[in-house]
Amino acid sequence: MAEAEKVLAALELPVTLDRALVGGAAYEATGHPLPAETLAKAKAADALLFGAVGDPRFDTAERHLRPEQAILGLRAELGLFANLRPAKLFAGLEDSSALRPEVASAIDLLIVRELNGDVYFGEKGTRATASGEREGYDVMSYSESEVRRIAHVAFKAAQGRQKRLCSVDKANVLETSQLWRDVVIEVAADYPDVALSHMYVDNAAMQLVRNPGQFDVIVTGNLFGDILSDQASMCVGSIGLLASASLGVGRMGLYEPIHGSAPDIAGKGTANPLAMILSLAMLLRHSGGDEASAARIEAAVAAVLAAGCRGADLGGDMTTTALGDAVVAALNN
Amino acid sequence: MAEAEKVLAALELPVTLDRALVGGAAYEATGHPLPAETLAKAKAADALLFGAVGDPRFDTAERHLRPEQAILGLRAELGLFANLRPAKLFAGLEDSSALRPEVASAIDLLIVRELNGDVYFGEKGTRATASGEREGYDVMSYSESEVRRIAHVAFKAAQGRQKRLCSVDKANVLETSQLWRDVVIEVAADYPDVALSHMYVDNAAMQLVRNPGQFDVIVTGNLFGDILSDQASMCVGSIGLLASASLGVGRMGLYEPIHGSAPDIAGKGTANPLAMILSLAMLLRHSGGDEASAARIEAAVAAVLAAGCRGADLGGDMTTTALGDAVVAALNN
Numbered sequence: 001m002a003e004a005e006k007v008l009a010a011l012e013l014p015v016t017l018d019r020a021l022v023g024g025a026a027y028e029a030t031g032h033p034l035p036a037e038t039l040a041k042a043k044a045a046d047a048l049l050f051g052a053v054g055d056p057r058f059d060t061a062e063r064h065l066r067p068e069q070a071i072l073g074l075r076a077e078l079g080l081f082a083n084l085r086p087a088k089l090f091a092g093l094e095d096s097s098a099l100r101p102e103v104a105s106a107i108d109l110l111i112v113r114e115l116n117g118d119v120y121f122g123e124k125g126t127r128a129t130a131s132g133e134r135e136g137y138d139v140m141s142y143s144e145s146e147v148r149r150i151a152h153v154a155f156k157a158a159q160g161r162q163k164r165l166c167s168v169d170k171a172n173v174l175e176t177s178q179l180w181r182d183v184v185i186e187v188a189a190d191y192p193d194v195a196l197s198h199m200y201v202d203n204a205a206m207q208l209v210r211n212p213g214q215f216d217v218i219v220t221g222n223l224f225g226d227i228l229s230d231q232a233s234m235c236v237g238s239i240g241l242l243a244s245a246s247l248g249v250g251r252m253g254l255y256e257p258i259h260g261s262a263p264d265i266a267g268k269g270t271a272n273p274l275a276m277i278l279s280l281a282m283l284l285r286h287s288g289g290d291e292a293s294a295a296r297i298e299a300a301v302a303a304v305l306a307a308g309c310r311g312a313d314l315g316g317d318m319t320t321t322a323l324g325d326a327v328v329a330a331l332n333n
Numbered sequence: 334m335a336e337a338e339k340v341l342a343a344l345e346l347p348v349t350l351d352r353a354l355v356g357g358a359a360y361e362a363t364g365h366p367l368p369a370e371t372l373a374k375a376k377a378a379d380a381l382l383f384g385a386v387g388d389p390r391f392d393t394a395e396r397h398l399r400p401e402q403a404i405l406g407l408r409a410e411l412g413l414f415a416n417l418r419p420a421k422l423f424a425g426l427e428d429s430s431a432l433r434p435e436v437a438s439a440i441d442l443l444i445v446r447e448l449n450g451d452v453y454f455g456e457k458g459t460r461a462t463a464s465g466e467r468e469g470y471d472v473m474s475y476s477e478s479e480v481r482r483i484a485h486v487a488f489k490a491a492q493g494r495q496k497r498l499c500s501v502d503k504a505n506v507l508e509t510s511q512l513w514r515d516v517v518i519e520v521a522a523d524y525p526d527v528a529l530s531h532m533y534v535d536n537a538a539m540q541l542v543r544n545p546g547q548f549d550v551i552v553t554g555n556l557f558g559d560i561l562s563d564q565a566s567m568c569v570g571s572i573g574l575l576a577s578a579s580l581g582v583g584r585m586g587l588y589e590p591i592h593g594s595a596p597d598i599a600g601k602g603t604a605n606p607l608a609m610i611l612s613l614a615m616l617l618r619h620s621g622g623d624e625a626s627a628a629r630i631e632a633a634v635a636a637v638l639a640a641g642c643r644g645a646d647l648g649g650d651m652t653t654t655a656l657g658d659a660v661v662a663a664l665n666n
């Protein structure tokens with residue numbers, strides 16, 4: 001986050017920056033991962049840049065007090081239902097992907113993940129079965145309007161790209177998916193210029209390895225989107241490179257890297273700051289309407305990677321700070 | 334299936350072979366994807382070799398009449414709760430995987446997928462929301478005993494391999510996963526020689542691309558196992574190479590390729606028969622206790638691939654029949 005703030009400062013934009021604690025840090029300081037003060041600041045803001053959550057030290061806390069509840073709470077409270085996760089190989093990283101260079105180079109896709117529904121937000125808990133044992137349960141569901149609004153976002157995104165939309169579900173087993181598929185087909189009538197296809201999630205996970213270049217826009221539910229977008233991230237070399245935007249109905253949005261908090265390397269100064277810096281670019285574009293600054297940041301990141309700058313995640317030895325400095329320097333070229 | 338029968342015949346084992354219709358073919362002939370006669374034959378058998386199901390022509394049929402219900406029904410009716418899906422790169426296929434050769438060569442893993450529970454078999458349907466719209470829903474759940482029995486299978490499998498077990502869940506969001514994780518940890522006490530780790534499913538999907546060689550045995554629920562095993566299959570070059578066993582408490586088992594019915598190539602004679610032939614090997618090993626015949630089939634398949642035999646899925650031009658013939662010929666070398 002410090003590196004993204006450095007980039008923001010270097011741009012000298014008329015932006016007022018405020019900070020608030022969230023997740024594990026907030027829990028330690030206030031006893032709650034999403035304190036009322038943080039939520040109030042978030043609601044008042046025009047855009048949020050979000051540091052990752054998750055810390056194994058809190059894995060045994062009651063569920064509503066765990067760090068993850070902070071990001072789930074913000075997504076729900078702010079109505080951020082559309083998560084945009086673009087994935088594209090940066091020039092110079094052809095040999096960093098676990099995929100063969102010709103497979104990885106073809107990647108240029110956008111995953112549109114629904115973020116306010118699915119098994120994430122349904123009724124859940126532990127109950128006793130008829131025979132008296134413990135059973136954990138979570139209700140998966142989607143309503144027509146939930147599917148419709150995310151489908152519109154995805155079709156519109158496809159219109160601005162290659163006009164191909166693949167909807168991923170598990171309609172051969174799940175009623176939630178069947179409704180999802182039915183509604184996506186209904187919405188398609190409004191977008192005759194977009195070619196719609198459907199794919200089962202198991203096949204999609206396979207195709208994302210076999211030939212990720214086949215996809216333009218993928219739209220899917222909260223759970224499948226969580227899995228597929230992390231998977232796609234590795235196809236481009238490192239999860240430390242991928243930014244995401246979580247949007248609602250207005251211009252307000254939350255922007256975050258798709259990586260987690262990586263507690264194993266916390267404090268070592270080796271985290272890749274580029275995903276956070278690219279999240280700032282998405283913030284300026286979507287919530288700020290400042291395409292020029294967004295493009296300037298993205299060009300700087302591309303230049304830094306093309307020049308061979310690499311952190312530990314890509315087999316190099318540049319620190320988090322050094323990578324941030326390199327981006328700031330590249331901003332002015 | 335015809336190629337696997339050919340291999341079975343060539344082995345001249347004292348096996349009585351019976352046939353029954355299932356899935357789309359059974360639906361067309363009898364009006365039901367799993368006719369009573371087929372179920373009765375299945376229950377009477379010592380082992381089942383299963384052809385893939387799924388046909389888009391029936392996607393609009395009522396759910397209980399769709400081909401997929403046949404395999405789900407057999408799994409449930411026969412209590413086949415443990416699905417073993419091994420994945421390993423065959424020599425000669427280093428350049429067939431979408432992964433870089435050094436990444437793909439390191440793959441030697443076993444996915445143990447639970448097969449009788451999860452969101453597959455919970456209550457499901459379409460209901461009206463408070464505001465009167467349609468909502469699809471599916472209840473995900475696992476009880477202690479369901480998790481315990483699959484955990485035992487996985488720990489035992491790990492004991493026979495490299496003694497490393499990774500349990501995959503989404504415990505940071507799902508109560509079903511939290512119970513899963515708690516019970517797996519309890520069961521671990523019986524297997525002090527196995528190193529247990531836990532991984533979130535999104536991270537697992539990423540790690541299976543980044544460095545699949547890190548895994549020995551993976552144990553996971555029905556839905557996550559469906560996704561991850563299809564994904565892993567592509568890492569070894571083609572989904573047409575991967576066999577699976579579905580086991581219950583006794584020696585009876587169902588054996589099937591992990592690929593689907595591939596309706597796009599049905600009747601063209603280009604399907605890869607090797608996954609089905611390798612499924613027959615698993616059948617002879619697990620249900621037949623005939624390790625020698627299983628090893629003989631596997632050696633023949635390996636020899637055929639090492640000799641450069643390739644069907645369309647691997648960029649070659651050998652037909653289904655020609656590949657089956659090649660395996661039969663290799664059996665005697």
Ligand SMILES: CC(C)[C@H](C(=O)O)[C@@H](O)C(=O)O
Binds near residue numbers: 053
């Ligand atoms: C931290 C976790 C709750 C979250 C999710 O599953 O949505 C994360 O994995 C993500 O993808 O943003």
Ligand SMILES: CC(C)[C@H](C(=O)O)[C@@H](O)C(=O)O
Binds near residue numbers: 172173202386404559
């Ligand atoms: C056909 C379908 C119901 C099945 C499943 O999802 O289990 C298949 O994908 C599999 O993995 O065997």
